Amino acid sequence: MIIAKAILKINPNAVFSYTDIDNITWLEGTTPISKADIQAQFPIVEFDMAMEDLRAKRNKLLADTDYLALSDNTMSAEMTTYRQSLRDITNGLTTVADVEAVVFPTKP
Numbered sequence: 001m002i003i004a005k006a007i008l009k010i011n012p013n014a015v016f017s018y019t020d021i022d023n024i025t026w027l028e029g030t031t032p033i034s035k036a037d038i039q040a041q042f043p044i045v046e047f048d049m050a051m052e053d054l055r056a057k058r059n060k061l062l063a064d065t066d067y068l069a070l071s072d073n074t075m076s077a078e079m080t081t082y083r084q085s086l087r088d089i090t091n092g093l094t095t096v097a098d099v100e101a102v103v104f105p106t107k108p
Contacts, residue, residue, distance in 0.1 A: 005048070006041035007033060043096075050099040051090065058086050061104065078108035 003021055007014050015028040021039065026032045065083060068075050075083075085105040093099050 002042055002045050002049075003038065005045045006038045009041050009045060010037060046096050047094075047099070050096045051093065054090060054093075054099050054102060057104070058089050061107070062086050065107070076108065082106075082108055 003018055003024070004016075007016060007024075010033050011030070014026075014030045014033070016024055016026050016030060018024040021035055024032075024038075062083060065079065067073070068079055069083070082105050089102060089104070093102070
C-alpha cells in the first residue's frame with residue numbers, strides 16, 4: 001500500500017499495477033516514475049498514514065462526547081478542556097515518532 005500511496009503522491013492520475021517496488025507495470029500511458037523517486041516519498045506517506053490513524057482515533061473520541069456539546073446541555077469546563085485537547089492533539093506533529101508518542105487526554 002505504501003508503494004501505491006507514494007506513486008499517487010507524485011502523480012495522482014497514475015495508472016499502474018505492482019507486486020513490489022521492483023515490479024511496477026505502468027498502464028494507460030502513465031509516465032514511469034523512478035524507484036528512487038517513489039522510495040523518497042515513503043517517509044512522507046508513512047507520516048500521512050500515521051496522522052490518518054491518529055485523526056481517526058481522535059475523531060472517534062470527539063464523536064463519543066458530541067452529545068454533550070448540544071445546545072440543550074451545559075458542558076463542564078473539564079469536558080470543554082478535554083475536547084479542546086483532542087482537537088489540538090495533532091498540532092506540531094512532524095514525524096511518525098511524534099505521532100506514536102501522542103498520549104490522549106483522559107476523559108473526565
